[in-house]
Structure formats: structure tokens, C-alpha cells
Amino acid sequence: MHLAKVIAKVVATQKTDRLVGGKLLVIKSVDETGRLMESETPYVAIDAVGAGVGDCVLVDWGGSVDNDMSMVGDMSIVGIVDTIEFE
Structure with a gap:
């Protein structure tokens, strides 16, 4: 997994059917x-x-992604x- 920050959203009116309903974020x-x-x-x-x-998020990629939105x-x-806490 990877730490990232969401910096923008993507609006794509034309996309594969398997992405319909999914929210895309930069x-x-x-x-x-x-x-x-x-x-x-x-x-x-x-x-x-x-x-x-603006959210700080956990990102997963590749074959380890296993959720409803990992369609394509x-x-x-x-x-x-x-x-995030440090000792």
C-alpha cells in the first residue's frame, strides 16, 4: 500500500462500461x-x-487490489x- 493525497477529481463521460458508477480521483x-x-x-x-x-488516502494497486471497484x-x-502516529 501507498500513502497519497487526493488533489483533484476526474470527470469522464465516455469510459468503458465497467467503470460506470466509479469515482475517479487524481x-x-x-x-x-x-x-x-x-x-x-x-x-x-x-x-x-x-x-x-484533500483527503490523505491509502492506495493499493496491481494484483493485490481486491474490491468491487477494481474492475479495469x-x-x-x-x-x-x-x-499518522510516530513513537
Whole structure:
């Protein structure tokens, strides 16, 4: 899994039937403090948990994605982070 921040939403009126009803969000990696990693490339992920712009999220990708929204995309938002605690 990967920590990221939702920075935008994507509206795509023309898409494969298997994506209909799925919410697409643009995410960008964050460091352990929650700050955007400016040098990282933004990605589009399908939302499986109701995330929104500004949320810090957990992202999973590839064969490990196992949720209702992993229809055709290989990157899914699978959790919304409330806090990050360090000892």
C-alpha cells in the first residue's frame, strides 16, 4: 500500500462500461508527514471508500487490489487516513 493525497477529481463521460458508477480521483504521493512529494507523478485511481479532494488516502494497486471497484483499473483508493502516529 501507498500513502497519497487526493488533489483533484476526474470527470469522464465516455469510459468503458465497467467503470460506470466509479469515482475517479487524481492522487499524488505524500511523505510520512503527509506533505506532497512534488517530484512524484500524479496518478488516477478509482475510489472504493468515498474519499474526496484533500483527503490523505491509502492506495493499493496491481494484483493485490481486491474490491468491487477494481474492475479495469489497477490502482484503487482503499482507505482514508485519519491520523499518522510516530513513537
